Amino acid sequence: MLFLGTAAAECCPNPFCNCEYCNRIRNTSDSRERRRRSAFLLDPENLIDFGPDALPAAALFGVDLSQLKNVFITHIHEDHFHYFGLGFLHMSRTTPPKPTFYMSPEAAAGLASFTQFLLTSQQQQLVAQVRACDDLFNIQMIAPNETVEPEPGYFVTALRGNHQGFLDREFSLNYLFEKNGKCLYYACDTGLFLPETYAALRCKVLDILVLEGTFGFTRLPPGDGHMDVYSICETVDKLIRQGSVTETTKIYITHISHHAVRSHDAYEGFLQERFGERIQLAWDGLRI
Numbered sequence: 270m271l272f273l274g275t276a277a278a279e280c281c282p283n284p285f286c287n288c289e290y291c292n293r294i295r296n297t298s299d300s301r302e303r304r305r306r307s308a309f310l311l312d313p314e315n316l317i318d319f320g321p322d323a324l325p326a327a328a329l330f331g332v333d334l335s336q337l338k339n340v341f342i343t344h345i346h347e348d349h350f351h352y353f354g355l356g357f358l359h360m361s362r363t364t365p366p367k368p369t370f371y372m373s374p375e376a377a378a379g380l381a382s383f384t385q386f387l388l389t390s391q392q393q394q395l396v397a398q399v400r401a402c403d404d405l406f407n408i409q410m411i412a413p414n415e416t417v418e419p420e421p422g423y424f425v426t427a428l429r430g431n432h433q434g435f436l437d438r439e440f441s442l443n444y445l446f447e448k449n450g451k452c453l454y455y456a457c458d459t460g461l462f463l464p465e466t467y468a469a470l471r472c473k474v475l476d477i478l479v480l481e482g483t484f485g486f487t488r489l490p491p492g493d494g495h496m497d498v499y500s501i502c503e504t505v506d507k508l509i510r511q512g513s514v515t516e517t518t519k520i521y522i523t524h525i526s527h528h529a530v531r532s533h534d535a536y537e538g539f540l541q542e543r544f545g546e547r548i549q550l551a552w553d554g555l556r557i
Contacts, residue, residue: 273326276304277526278348301552342372344434344441375439431460432494457481460494482522485529520548
């Protein structure tokens with residue numbers, strides 16, 4: 270498994286920002302601090318999110334995506350789903366994969382409306398690009414609390430995140446992956462977990478938990494659709510109390526923005542003081 274990117278939408282550092290945090294990252298020798306937008310490769314056939322940095326990150330880290338079968342889209346914010354990037358599938362000199370993109374019904378409906386708008390633009394090149402994209406991948410809708418089996422013995426359950434997408438009724442999906450007795454939960458973007466999320470995870474013991482940590486030490490208002498270090502602690506504490514997170518669970522924090530304020534080591538150190546070395550900040554290129 271590989272973190273292709275670990276930043277929030279604006280990258281780290283934010284190229285348009287001159288804050289102390291961004292300037293420090295520009296001048297640091299610690300490459301972990303420089304982050305592309307978030308994506309997570311489970312294995313050569315399964316990817317979470319397809320944002321604008323997924324392809325350059327794959328090239329940088331030597332990842333072959335020619336066997337890609339399934340892409341699990343959390344939501345269609347621009348840092349998680351890059352529609353026109355799909356067109357590069359047809360530029361392969363060998364037979365490209367035809368992956369299935371899993372997304373919520375609301376996201377799929379929004380994508381259909383978007384492509385229909387483009388098809389009615391009467392712009393010849395644009396229409397041709399949209400039609401080419403339609404032949405390059407499949408869309409499969411997955412609703413919250415629904416489980417799919419993309420391959421025998423590999424179960425993926427979608428749970429609703431507390432994070433709104435572009436559309437009025439679109440909320441993010443977080444994904445629970447179960448295979449060969451192992452269990453991974455990917456929650457990005459998520460906000461504070463909903464009660465039904467804790468209920469769904471109550472009977473699960475997580476081997477790996479990936480949480481967003483977008484705002485770090487910038488405290489968020491109640492109900493925000495992202496997490497800060499304080500809501501991370503609250504969430505992990507609750508998961509420990511209900512037995513979903515144990516001493517052997519590995520916890521990784523991703524989707525980090527310049528609002529984190531503190532350095533990689535300071536952010537990670539704060540969390541490790543509370544939860545020990547089982548929790549760490551992820552970085553681009555981290556393999557687990």
